[in-house]
Amino acid sequence: MKRFIMLPTIAFILYFAGFTVHAQELQYTVINGEATITGFSGESGSLVIPPELEGAPVTEIRDNAFYKCTSLKEITLPESLEKMGHHCFFECTSLKKIVIPDSTTEIGMGCFDGCSSLCEAILPENLNVLPESCFRDCSALKNIILPQSVTEIQKFCFAGCSSLSSISLSGNLKTIGDLAFFGCSSAGELYIPDSVKNIGIHSLGFNEYGRISGFSITGNSDSAAEKYADKNKFPFSEQPETADAFAPQKSRNAPIKLPEIFLFAGLFFLIMALISSFRNSRK
Numbered sequence: 001m002k003r004f005i006m007l008p009t010i011a012f013i014l015y016f017a018g019f020t021v022h023a024q025e026l027q028y029t030v031i032n033g034e035a036t037i038t039g040f041s042g043e044s045g046s047l048v049i050p051p052e053l054e055g056a057p058v059t060e061i062r063d064n065a066f067y068k069c070t071s072l073k074e075i076t077l078p079e080s081l082e083k084m085g086h087h088c089f090f091e092c093t094s095l096k097k098i099v100i101p102d103s104t105t106e107i108g109m110g111c112f113d114g115c116s117s118l119c120e121a122i123l124p125e126n127l128n129v130l131p132e133s134c135f136r137d138c139s140a141l142k143n144i145i146l147p148q149s150v151t152e153i154q155k156f157c158f159a160g161c162s163s164l165s166s167i168s169l170s171g172n173l174k175t176i177g178d179l180a181f182f183g184c185s186s187a188g189e190l191y192i193p194d195s196v197k198n199i200g201i202h203s204l205g206f207n208e209y210g211r212i213s214g215f216s217i218t219g220n221s222d223s224a225a226e227k228y229a230d231k232n233k234f235p236f237s238e239q240p241e242t243a244d245a246f247a248p249q250k251s252r253n254a255p256i257k258l259p260e261i262f263l264f265a266g267l268f269f270l271i272m273a274l275i276s277s278f279r280n281s282r283k
Contacts, residue, residue, distance in 0.1 A: 082104060097121075123150075129150070158181045178201045
């Protein structure tokens, strides 16, 4: 009996011992009942930011807080986080994945600029703006899904993301800034929703050598997408938008038609019904 009590006790102590070490590595301030992360003094490869420090919720990561923390491979952000300052993870070259909680509504410019090992980024559902140079030169990033709340992608946001091949844009997106996807040489076909009214200079389909070979655009007829394609001599194919902007995306970023989803669901239930009928007939 003592053995069963001892094991959870040891695990409990180790958990909070590790938690304390992480808290000691963090530099922070507590003002007006809210904690702000201002820096990091450790060399940890993995870090968990606690939801509270000194009883105050962690709501902000200050500008440059993790600037060039090259040892940092994994970080867990708290659900209490509301704001991330500019360049707060600048050139964290070992960071592989980031999940930004839905509580976060503001991300500063250059937040993940130069995070060359970052291969996965999950964005919060309440974010309106992807700021300038946010994921610039994240050369390992392969896909990105923008939440439906995003209305603006600012300039250089994904510039230099050379491995980015799958891009799913928000159905409420209005503006794609200058050079936003410049140098995304792995991008093939991109679906641009009709909500987009402004596409900046060399924002899509260009790298330092000029137009990217094989790049094409799909979208609605007489849209900003078609005008951008015509102006820059990219192939364009019409893809009328209905509810497709809110549907799951195929690997090449063309929306899956809603009737296809219903067809697969219908086939599944039909097969299950046939199996059930066969089993009953054998009883």
